[in-house]
Amino acid sequence: MFSIYLMLIFFLLTPLVSPLFKFFKEKANWVLAVFPALFFISMMMMIPTIQYGPKIISLQWVPSIGVNLDFVFDGLSILFALLVSGIGILIFIYAGSYLKNHPLISRFYVFLFIFMASMLGLVLSDNIILLFIFWEATSISSYLLIGFDHENPEARKAALKALLITGLGGLSLMAGLILLGSITGSYTISGMNPVTANSPLYGLTLFLILLGAFTKSAQFPFHFWLPGAMKAPTPVSAYLHSATMVKAGVFLLMRLNPILGGTADWHLWVTLAGTTTMLTGSVLTLGQKDMKGLLASTTIIALGILVTLIGLSTSLAAKAALVFLLVHSLYKGSLFLVVGIIDHETGTRDITKLHSLTWVLPFSAFSAVLAAFSMSGFPPLLGFISKELLYEAKIQAPSAGEIILITGFLANAVNVTVAALIAIKPFLGRKKKISHHIHEVPFSLWLAPFLMAVAGLLFGFFSDSLGRLIISPALAVIHAEPTVVKLKMWHGVNEVFLLSVITVLTGIIFYFLYPQFIRMAGKLSRLRRFSISTIYERFLTGFQKFSYRVTVFLQNGRLRYYLMSVLIAMILLVLLFIFPFSEIEWKLEITDIYFFDLALVVLILIAAALVLFTSSRLTAIVALGIIGYGVALIYALYGAPDLAITQLLIETLIVILFALVIFRLPNFRSFSGKLTRWRDAFIALASGAVVTILTLKAGSLQFHPNISGYFLEKSYREAYGKNVVNVILVDFRALDTLGEITVLTVAAIGVFALLKLKRKQK
Amino acid sequence: MYPLIFRITSRYLLPIFLLFSLIVLYQGHNAPGGGFIGGLLAATAFIMSALAYGGKTARKKLKFNPATLVMLGLLTAVFSGILSLLKGDPFLTGLWIHIHLPLIGELHLGTPLLFDLGIFLTVIGITLWISFGLLEENE
Numbered sequence: 001m002f003s004i005y006l007m008l009i010f011f012l013l014t015p016l017v018s019p020l021f022k023f024f025k026e027k028a029n030w031v032l033a034v035f036p037a038l039f040f041i042s043m044m045m046m047i048p049t050i051q052y053g054p055k056i057i058s059l060q061w062v063p064s065i066g067v068n069l070d071f072v073f074d075g076l077s078i079l080f081a082l083l084v085s086g087i088g089i090l091i092f093i094y095a096g097s098y099l100k101n102h103p104l105i106s107r108f109y110v111f112l113f114i115f116m117a118s119m120l121g122l123v124l125s126d127n128i129i130l131l132f133i134f135w136e137a138t139s140i141s142s143y144l145l146i147g148f149d150h151e152n153p154e155a156r157k158a159a160l161k162a163l164l165i166t167g168l169g170g171l172s173l174m175a176g177l178i179l180l181g182s183i184t185g186s187y188t189i190s191g192m193n194p195v196t197a198n199s200p201l202y203g204l205t206l207f208l209i210l211l212g213a214f215t216k217s218a219q220f221p222f223h224f225w226l227p228g229a230m231k232a233p234t235p236v237s238a239y240l241h242s243a244t245m246v247k248a249g250v251f252l253l254m255r256l257n258p259i260l261g262g263t264a265d266w267h268l269w270v271t272l273a274g275t276t277t278m279l280t281g282s283v284l285t286l287g288q289k290d291m292k293g294l295l296a297s298t299t300i301i302a303l304g305i306l307v308t309l310i311g312l313s314t315s316l317a318a319k320a321a322l323v324f325l326l327v328h329s330l331y332k333g334s335l336f337l338v339v340g341i342i343d344h345e346t347g348t349r350d351i352t353k354l355h356s357l358t359w360v361l362p363f364s365a366f367s368a369v370l371a372a373f374s375m376s377g378f379p380p381l382l383g384f385i386s387k388e389l390l391y392e393a394k395i396q397a398p399s400a401g402e403i404i405l406i407t408g409f410l411a412n413a414v415n416v417t418v419a420a421l422i423a424i425k426p427f428l429g430r431k432k433k434i435s436h437h438i439h440e441v442p443f444s445l446w447l448a449p450f451l452m453a454v455a456g457l458l459f460g461f462f463s464d465s466l467g468r469l470i471i472s473p474a475l476a477v478i479h480a481e482p483t484v485v486k487l488k489m490w491h492g493v494n495e496v497f498l499l500s501v502i503t504v505l506t507g508i509i510f511y512f513l514y515p516q517f518i519r520m521a522g523k524l525s526r527l528r529r530f531s532i533s534t535i536y537e538r539f540l541t542g543f544q545k546f547s548y549r550v551t552v553f554l555q556n557g558r559l560r561y562y563l564m565s566v567l568i569a570m571i572l573l574v575l576l577f578i579f580p581f582s583e584i585e586w587k588l589e590i591t592d593i594y595f596f597d598l599a600l601v602v603l604i605l606i607a608a609a610l611v612l613f614t615s616s617r618l619t620a621i622v623a624l625g626i627i628g629y630g631v632a633l634i635y636a637l638y639g640a641p642d643l644a645i646t647q648l649l650i651e652t653l654i655v656i657l658f659a660l661v662i663f664r665l666p667n668f669r670s671f672s673g674k675l676t677r678w679r680d681a682f683i684a685l686a687s688g689a690v691v692t693i694l695t696l697k698a699g700s701l702q703f704h705p706n707i708s709g710y711f712l713e714k715s716y717r718e719a720y721g722k723n724v725v726n727v728i729l730v731d732f733r734a735l736d737t738l739g740e741i742t743v744l745t746v747a748a749i750g751v752f753a754l755l756k757l758k759r760k761q762k
Numbered sequence: 763m764y765p766l767i768f769r770i771t772s773r774y775l776l777p778i779f780l781l782f783s784l785i786v787l788y789q790g791h792n793a794p795g796g797g798f799i800g801g802l803l804a805a806t807a808f809i810m811s812a813l814a815y816g817g818k819t820a821r822k823k824l825k826f827n828p829a830t831l832v833m834l835g836l837l838t839a840v841f842s843g844i845l846s847l848l849k850g851d852p853f854l855t856g857l858w859i860h861i862h863l864p865l866i867g868e869l870h871l872g873t874p875l876l877f878d879l880g881i882f883l884t885v886i887g888i889t890l891w892i893s894f895g896l897l898e899e900n901e
Contacts, residue, residue: 642795642796645795650802653802653893656813657893660893660896721791721792722791722792722793723796726790726796727874729798730874730875730877730878731877735843735854738877741839741881741885742836744884744885748887748891751892755895755899759899
């Protein structure tokens with residue numbers, strides 16, 4: 001329970017980040033890292049409980065539509081939560097040094113906080129609507145983080161790309177989850193029964209949910225947003241785009257495996273997407289020179305591997321996926337952070353230019369080598385166990401085993417190559433060759449990659465308890481059958497081991513051939529024209545052009561045309577949709593007409609005529625004001641004092657505001673032609689007529705029983721107010737009012753921006 | 763630009779308007795009035811002052827930045843709703859305390875009143891934000 005509150009409080013804490021930075025200055029990152037650390041500890045303490053089955057916590061939110069704060073603690077959610085918060089601690093520490101003296105560092109931490117909290121919410125959600133909300137929150141916060149360097153147009157473009165792709169997937173996911181909810185009759189995952197393939201909506205639901213998961217986890221053909229996302233500051237790349245956010249899609253597939261998985265469709269599409277992604281990632285990797293780019297494309301490979309394993313739907317594959325997920329997060333996070341350190345110190349990430357860094361960056365070199373060993377799958381690291389499991393799972397694949405195995409082999413070999421490139425190439429070389437400007441980085445920078453790399457080693461030693469305490473309960477979530485996971489380091493010399501050896505050798509051959517790959521990639525760069533990324537960009541440009549044309553047509557900058565289109569739209573909509581409902585009652589009850597009423601009506605009519613025929617703007621505005629006051633008095637006469645007062649005040653303000661604006665306008669100079677006037681008169685009369693008829697009709701339409709009696713009855717007794725209008729505004733319908741003042745605020749910000757823009761142009 | 767009579771009267775009218783707007787805000791629950799009307803009244807008072815003395819002086823008299831007032835108002839409104847959450851009721855449920863005061867009688871204080879105060883501040887802020895902006899455009 002404590003941890004849930006903690007997670008929710010993370011969102012509320014964000015406004016405090018900036019003051020914390022003012023108070024603690026450069027040590028603020030350590031203070032901020034306490035929050036993920038607290039969460040991490042609370043998750044660790046949950047581990048003994050989940051051995052006996054999932055624990056569900058539910059807080060009411062909107063019970064009327066089945067949306068509650070339902071959270072589930074089981075092996076899967078704990079594994080992910082530990083990863084997110086654990087790596088979060090390290091990233092929080094690292095980023096403080098990495099972005100030291102950056103003017104917007106507190107903003108960065110706000111985004112990071114929101115992201116982390118959303119990610120934790122996502123993995124802990126049991127309610128699918130809640131899960132979707134957190135899912136979208138991670139997309140949005142990731143958009144802000146990728147575009148953090150917002151003055152760089154490339155970063156903005158990459159951020160938009162990520163947002164559009166994951167946003168598209170998000171919409172599809174929402175539709176899919178709602179379908180899932182209505183098929184199973186439950187909005188909590190723990191309350192759902194498995195959906196069989198015979199269900200008529202199974203195909204559609206599966207398609208929509210897979211689209212959501214694939215976009216988020218950068219599966220082919222949506223993989224292209226991920227390399228672009230590397231424009232973010234390196235800690236973000238390490239955290240979001242390798243260790244956590246992109247794993248959200250994988251998480252969703254794992255979570256829904258017991259409900260949607262196991263069918264032939266699932267098997268086909270998930271495996272196909274995963275294998276294609278592995279292949280695409282491998283091809284994209286070879287020939288890159290940018291170290292961050294290399295790591296980004298191997299992340300695509302890793303995601304492909306994970307998705308393929310989930311598609312295989314065997315217990316062994318699920319086990320392999322869980323272990324690989326953990327291994328990958330650790331070594332990829334570590335390598336990314338090392339690259340960040342190198343970039344920070346040398347100013348370049350070009351693999352061909354870097355050398356001899358061991359002499360100045362010993363800790364980074366050590367972390368890189370250790371992480372690279374894990375990535376290539378050497379014993380005694382956890383990476384070795386993971387790779388053995390991968391091969392084992394693929395050999396035992398129920399169908400299409402050969403293709404999966406060959407692709408997997410290629411992917412693993414490329415991983416070995418990249419590991420060697422990152423961990424050997426920049427660090428080897430003589431001491432003399434190194435520039436004097438490069439220094440060892442502070443403790444807070446090398447700590448994070450170091451700890452992650454060491455974790456990969458420690459988990460290798462303690463693989464037995466890891467398997468028993470965390471992987472087993474997580475596996476129980478993905479596969480309902482109870483299995484005890486035993487992770488062993490040494491299986492003896494068998495076909496899997498031989499395959500591992502051949503993989504490493506192939507990887508090393510690739511490493512020595514790498515200059516050739518770079519040359520080849522240079523020659524093939526012309527093919528980029530046909531890439532999916534280019535198609536996306538063409539589509540986006542075309543769409544922008546189209547929207548521009550539509551906008552220019554509808555909003556040509558002349559207010560009278562805006563007004564015209566609004567009025568015509570109103571007339572047409574009312575005629576089309578409201579009129580067919582029932583007949584209009586033409587019966588007007590003309591009760592006694594008093595002198596005051598008549599006088600007011602005459603006054604309003606005279607003022608209206610004046611507005612039409614005057615040639616001075618000021619007169620027109622004052623006359624309009626008279627109309628407004630007249631209407632206000634009518635309200636007052638018919639017993640609506642609140643409305644009358646409001647109308648009076650608003651009219652006064654409008655007249656003043658108008659008077660302020662007309663100073664700036666030129667005199668009436670060009671008068672419209674006769675035809676235009678007839679057209680305007682027609683539209684004006686038509687809209688007047690429509691509104692009149694609508695008003696008459698409103699009295700005769702009654703869709704629901706009258707609610708005013710309820711308000712009158714409850715107003716004083718339960719809300720202690722005699723003014724029912726006000727009680728409705730601030731109590732019965734307070735949420736509407738809150739929405740209204742928020743909209744007003746947004747409008748005011750708009751006006752302010754326009755005024756400021758104009759002042760700037762001067 | 764700033765006529766003398768208008769300047770003098772507006773100086774004395776400003777506090778009266780403000781006091782009146784507060785009364786309107788408070789009595790809104792039982793008689794015509796409320797946060798919206800009160801806010802408009804108070805805003806009108808400052809606009810009057812701005813017309814007499816110019817935008818800068820009026821801003822000084824307001825003491826707050828209008829944008830700050832808007833945010834303060836929104837926060838107050840949201841806060842009044844959160845109070846009921848803490849008690850376990852849905853967001854924005856009205857909570858009341860009743861105090862018996864000698865001489866004055868019974869006093870009902872509740873979160874809807876706080877919510878109304880939020881509206882009051884927001885309306886003042888928005889109106890002045892826009893009108894000061896327009897006014898300074900002319901100066």
